Amino acid sequence: MKYNESEILEQLFDAKTQRSAFAKLVQLYSEPLYWKIRQIVFNHDDANDILQNTFVKVWSNLGSFQNKSKFSTWMYRIAINESLDFLRKQKANHAISADEQEGVALKLMSDEYFDGDEIQALLKEAVATLPDVQRTVFTLRYYNEMKYSEISEILSTSEGALKASYHLAVKKITEYLHLHN
Amino acid sequence: MDKYEDYLLKHYGRENSFKVPDGYFEDLAQNIMSQLPEQKAQIVELRHSWSSRLRKMVAAAVIGIVAVGGAYYAFSGDDGSNKAAVAHSSITPTASQTIDQMADYTMMDNADMYAALTDY
Numbered sequence: 001m002k003y004n005e006s007e008i009l010e011q012l013f014d015a016k017t018q019r020s021a022f023a024k025l026v027q028l029y030s031e032p033l034y035w036k037i038r039q040i041v042f043n044h045d046d047a048n049d050i051l052q053n054t055f056v057k058v059w060s061n062l063g064s065f066q067n068k069s070k071f072s073t074w075m076y077r078i079a080i081n082e083s084l085d086f087l088r089k090q091k092a093n094h095a096i097s098a099d100e101q102e103g104v105a106l107k108l109m110s111d112e113y114f115d116g117d118e119i120q121a122l123l124k125e126a127v128a129t130l131p132d133v134q135r136t137v138f139t140l141r142y143y144n145e146m147k148y149s150e151i152s153e154i155l156s157t158s159e160g161a162l163k164a165s166y167h168l169a170v171k172k173i174t175e176y177l178h179l180h181n
Numbered sequence: 182m183d184k185y186e187d188y189l190l191k192h193y194g195r196e197n198s199f200k201v202p203d204g205y206f207e208d209l210a211q212n213i214m215s216q217l218p219e220q221k222a223q224i225v226e227l228r229h230s231w232s233s234r235l236r237k238m239v240a241a242a243v244i245g246i247v248a249v250g251g252a253y254y255a256f257s258g259d260d261g262s263n264k265a266a267v268a269h270s271s272i273t274p275t276a277s278q279t280i281d282q283m284a285d286y287t288m289m290d291n292a293d294m295y296a297a298l299t300d301y
Binding site: 019022023026027030031034035038039042044048051052055056059060113114115116117119120121123124142143145167170171173174177 | 194195197200202209
């Protein structure tokens with residue numbers, strides 16, 4: 001069943017239909033949000049947790065949605081911020097237990113929910129070496145093929161800055177791959 | 182196209198190498214809804230762009246009045262000397278960072294936020 005975002009938002013006004021309207025939003029956006037998150041954090045269980053947290057935050061903050069952007073853009077923004085928070089915490093944890101660190105590519109090759117080959121795993125490892133926001137910009141542009149205008153709305157960053165960030169990211173990744181391949 | 186991007190696409194591609202457990206998406210919406218707290222429903226008001234512009238104008242007017250009033254107070258004096266009274270923002274850097282974070286989530290302009298804070 002296809003839902004129209006603006007129709008669903010109208011139903012969010014009404015206390016009687018708010019929960020059912022939210023359920024429609026979840027049906028509409030859970031899968032695309034999941035894949036945005038997964039591409040950033042790699043692991044399925046982590047992506048699932050972040051997705052749940054995202055929708056809880058959206059639900060809890062419905063009253064603060066200002067309609068200055070599309071509702072979907074607002075949700076993507078929350079999802080990306082949750083993903084970035086996760087990456088920061090993950091790095092902090094790895095700093096504590098550095099001896100347990102494993103190469104990202106190696107980890108992915110042993111992950112039952114990773115279907116790629118060693119080359120694709122190595123690319124993911126190269127992406128993981130980027131600073132978090134740059135990693136996000138690269139992922140949204142390269143893997144999700146999002147337009148800079150769309151990324152700009154989600155990250156509240158100018159298109160010029162995004163293009164520069166992406167160019168740097170691609171250069172660093174290429175250099176990493178040349179070194180490790 | 183960027184030559185580095187061209188290299189990546191040619192040698193590594195961009196296909197999605199991730200997969201999910203069987204039936205994950207079929208059960209996902211239900212699982213998410215079951216996690217949501219039961220709460221008194223929030224009445225979501227879709228504020229239309231004209232009211233948003235009005236609020237910005239009011240916020241700008243308030244800030245303008247405060248700025249003019251502050252400048253008048255700072256520079257008023259019988260000897261005509263320019264007192265180097267610097268108008269400090271009442272928002273500390275730390276509070277400003279917090280407001281930026283809040284603005285990120287609520288998509289509210291800083292002007293609106295600061296205007297709201299002047300009520301306290």
